[in-house]
Amino acid sequence: MPYFVYGSIEVICWPMFSGKTEELILRVRRAQIARQKIQIFKPAIDTRYDEVAVVSHSSQSVQSEPVANSIDVLLNLKDSTRVVAIDEIQFFDNGIVEVVDKLARRGFRVICAGLDLDYKAIPFGPMPQLLAIADEVTKINAICTICGAPATRSQRISQSQEQVLLGETDSYEARCRGHYEYEEDSKAHLPLEEEVRPILDN
Numbered sequence: 001m002p003y004f005v006y007g008s009i010e011v012i013c014w015p016m017f018s019g020k021t022e023e024l025i026l027r028v029r030r031a032q033i034a035r036q037k038i039q040i041f042k043p044a045i046d047t048r049y050d051e052v053a054v055v056s057h058s059s060q061s062v063q064s065e066p067v068a069n070s071i072d073v074l075l076n077l078k079d080s081t082r083v084v085a086i087d088e089i090q091f092f093d094n095g096i097v098e099v100v101d102k103l104a105r106r107g108f109r110v111i112c113a114g115l116d117l118d119y120k121a122i123p124f125g126p127m128p129q130l131l132a133i134a135d136e137v138t139k140i141n142a143i144c145t146i147c148g149a150p151a152t153r154s155q156r157i158s159q160s161q162e163q164v165l166l167g168e169t170d171s172y173e174a175r176c177r178g179h180y181e182y183e184e185d186s187k188a189h190l191p192l193e194e195e196v197r198p199i200l201d202n
């Protein structure tokens, strides 16, 4: 793991069950062993396992501070904090990009974990910008539940059409590119020339 003296942005991403939260907890624990003052934030909407703690699918956990929006990360910072970790960062408003950038410029080490793609395989919220400004990006595979290959997609197996559906193995499965099934409208967000779309869809 490189060590940036003047602040840094680390982004850990890829699909559900890939181990993003485990990796975040590992980095948090190592920072704590180094006696660096660390604060861990998560979006208040993520109450899957616990109101306060960040919990992985393998039941590892670390205490965190749930916040309602990006500005609350800044407002809740303590003077002594040197490292800021944020889990499920894809759920934040776009302001989180500037908040993370500002923290890094002020000398903080910022560790972010989040889904880069939503269940339609569309880039999720602020993730594209966060990935672009990161000093270091770690993409971790999950395991495809169909064939055991490396999985890079989160397949929704329940019927809901909401972008945000908190859920577990009852709602999502990790899938490889070959076994991921696209929703019909999953490419509708791409701003393509009208004449290009039929060629691509062919």
Ligand code: ADP
Pocket (backbone or CB within 6 Å): 014, 015, 016, 017, 018, 019, 020, 021, 022, 023, 055, 056, 057, 058, 141, 142, 143, 144, 145, 174
């Ligand atoms: P994420 O935060 O990326 O959703 P977690 O860190 O919470 O992932 O959980 C990762 C753990 O989930 C793995 O170490 C493993 O124990 C478990 N797991 C369950 N299903 C899968 C899967 N399909 N592929 C990989 N790990 C899985």
Ligand code: MG
Pocket (backbone or CB within 6 Å): 020, 021, 022, 056, 087, 088
């Ligand atoms: Mg997680």
